[in-house]
Amino acid sequence: MGLSLAQEMAARGYRVLGTGRRAPADLPPDHPLDTYLQADLSRPDEVAAVADWALAQTGGRIDVAVLNAGLGYYRPLTAESATDIAQVLRVNLDAPLQLAHALRPALAGGALGLVGSVAHRSAAGMPVYAASKGALDGFGRALAEEWRGDVRVRVLHPGPVATGMSERAGRPRNLMDSLFLSPRAVAIALLDALLARRGPDRQVISFLRVGRGLLIRGLTAGGR
Numbered sequence: 001m002g003l004s005l006a007q008e009m010a011a012r013g014y015r016v017l018g019t020g021r022r023a024p025a026d027l028p029p030d031h032p033l034d035t036y037l038q039a040d041l042s043r044p045d046e047v048a049a050v051a052d053w054a055l056a057q058t059g060g061r062i063d064v065a066v067l068n069a070g071l072g073y074y075r076p077l078t079a080e081s082a083t084d085i086a087q088v089l090r091v092n093l094d095a096p097l098q099l100a101h102a103l104r105p106a107l108a109g110g111a112l113g114l115v116g117s118v119a120h121r122s123a124a125g126m127p128v129y130a131a132s133k134g135a136l137d138g139f140g141r142a143l144a145e146e147w148r149g150d151v152r153v154r155v156l157h158p159g160p161v162a163t164g165m166s167e168r169a170g171r172p173r174n175l176m177d178s179l180f181l182s183p184r185a186v187a188i189a190l191l192d193a194l195l196a197r198r199g200p201d202r203q204v205i206s207f208l209r210v211g212r213g214l215l216i217r218g219l220t221a222g223g224r
């Protein structure tokens with residue numbers, strides 16, 4: 001989804017910076033990033049390095065930050081390892097919290113999007129992932145209240161998206177997979193939700209919402 005978000009941001013005229021674990025040479029050829037930093041967000045020192053780099057690259061002024069990196073495992077709690085539990089909580093919760101903290105001055109007048117998941121309400125088979133996204137939801141809503149009037153904070157919860165994350169998490173494929181949303185459609189709906197001046201602090205990027213957004217875009221494009 002990160003690629004689709006970056007492409008959609010670039011299409012809307014933003015200069016886009018990105019980070020990830022993969023080496024620069026392994027980025028997809030159609031990525032639109034102006035600059036990229038390889039960093040592992042499960043390591044606190046690398047989270048701090050990402051914040052320093054983002055501040056230096058932007059001259060301390062960030063219009064929109066989307067904290068999208070995340071992972072999870074489809075397994076019962078008793079089958080989890082302490083290392084994997086810590087990794088999921090670090091990447092999905094600690095890193096966004098620390099990045100929001102460090103980037104706060106640069107975000108004045110801008111928008112911060114936290115990418116949650118409908119799993120924040122619970123997710124059978126993924127208790128650690130659900131816990132991380134549930135806590136991110138609480139964090140985002142509290143922060144939206146605290147920064148209201150200065151930084152727009154929204155916590156955005158997509159439904160299932162066809163990115164391959166589900167397979168990487170270890171969930172067996174089933175018929176439901178054919179209903180997964182396209183990353184591009186979700187990226188568009190997510191950015192529309194984040195960039196709109198008005199709207200709730202917490203929003204679900206549902207099938208219905210994505211479909212409605214595509215329909216409106218189709219009608220608008222058709223009417224030109």
Ligand SMILES: NC(=O)c1ccc[n+]([C@@H]2O[C@H](COP(=O)([O-])OP(=O)(O)OC[C@H]3O[C@@H](n4cnc5c(N)ncnc54)[C@H](OP(=O)(O)O)[C@@H]3O)[C@@H](O)[C@H]2O)c1
Pocket residue numbers: 001002019020021022039040041042068069070071091115116117118157158159160161162163164165166168
């Ligand atoms: N797919 C879904 O069904 C779904 C539904 C709801 C919400 N979400 C959320 O949407 C976000 C994106 O998910 P996705 O479906 O695009 O998953 P994905 O294809 O597995 O991509 C995960 C992204 O997170 C980055 N990442 C993972 N671990 C990292 C680490 N330790 N340090 C730095 N970056 C790391 C990856 O970068 P590298 O590849 O470079 O490591 C990649 O950009 C996540 O927060 C996920 O929880 C996904």
